[in-house]
Amino acid sequence: MKSYILNYKEVPITYYTNQNKDKETLLFLHAAFSSSKAFEEQFEYFKDNYNIILIxxxxxxxxxxxxxxxxxxxxxxxxxxxxxQENVSSVHIIGVSLGSLVAQSFAYKYPDKVSSVVVIGGYSIHKDYQKVLKEQKKEQRRWMPAMLFSFNNKFKKNVVTQAAYTQEGIDKFLQSMSDFKFSTFMTMDGANSFFVDVQTPVRYPTLVMYGEHENEIALEAGKTFEAKEPNAEVVYVEGAGHCINLDQNDKFNIILGDWLKKHSEI
Known part of the structure; x- marks a missing residue:
């Protein structure tokens, strides 16, 4: 994958693209503590038929x-x-975990730029999200000692075992978070701004994916999508945990590819 830079307020933001600009664009957003390395296999699978951007x-x-x-x-x-900068007018935006919240927030703020949204292991930022936020805050408090006193060992072990179910998925997640540093936590401020109560259904087609070994709070959030978002299709993937694309790469690519064909111009 070839990297490019956006100079944003004197800060270099790295992204990757295949520059396949005559095709529709897929924009992938990684999970917290991860990176674009988590989507290397998706990049290879979709690069011939789509313009790919990883950030x-x-x-x-x-x-x-x-x-x-x-x-x-x-x-x-x-x-x-x-x-x-890439002269892209609209995207299918695919986000994992934290990336799925960013995807929904971008779709809310720039609705004319989004053709569809794919939520992987995430939850709605517009409806019934308070319980999930409360549980996440509890989890963060449990992580705090490991973050402060055992960052490179216990903390990373906690993260990867919650992020993936299979050994292959765990290994891939570890590779994707190899550049993660303790100082990264300072840059994660602002995520609470994503949440905006919107009672009307979102206008864009939404694919929501959960692994069968996802935690109960996330699986419960899937019911919100099924009940309150008529434009959402919810899929459960066997043999996967939180990061389905890492645990079950082939299944993930097929499900996503089939869904995109229904919502793309190709």
């Missing part, structure tokens, strides 16, 4: 932490500027 979000991958305090409060604008 290392602030504090992650090659983008890394920065002294300008560019964080997730700016992520929607960063995506918008990358699309402008």
């Amino acid at each position: 290392d979000m602030p504090g992650h991958g090659e983008t890394g932490p920065n002294k300008k305090r560019i964080n997730f409060k700016s992520i929607e604008d960063i995506i918008h500027q990358i699309l402008k």
Whole structure:
């Protein structure tokens, strides 16, 4: 994958693209603590039929932490500027975990730029999200000692075992978070700004994917999509945990590819 740079307020943001600009664009957004390396196999699978963009979000991958305090409060604008730099008018935006929240937030702020949204292991940022946020805060408190005193060992072990179910998925997630640093936590500020109550259904087609070994809170969130988003299709994938694309790469690519064919111009 060839990397490119967006100079955003004097901070270099790294992204990757195959420059297949006569095709529709797929934009992939990674999970927290991960990077675009998590989508290497998706890049190879879809690159001939789509224009692919992978972004290392602030504090992650090659983008890394920065002294300008560019964080997730700016992520929607960063995506918008990358699309402008690449002369891309609209995208199918695919996000895993934290990336799925960013995807929905971008679709809310720039609805004319989004053809569809794919949510992997995530939950709605518009409806019934309070319980999930409460549970996440509890989880963060449990992580705090490991973050402070055993960052490179216990903390990473906790993260990867929750992110993936199979040994292959765990190994891939570890590889994708190889550039993650303790200072990255400072750049993750701003994620709470994603949440906006919207009672009307979202206008864009939405594919929501959960692994069968996902945690109960996430699986419960899937019921919200099924009940309150008529434009959403919810799929459960056997043999996968949180990051389905890492645990069950082939199944993930086939499900995503088939769904895109129904919502693409190709």
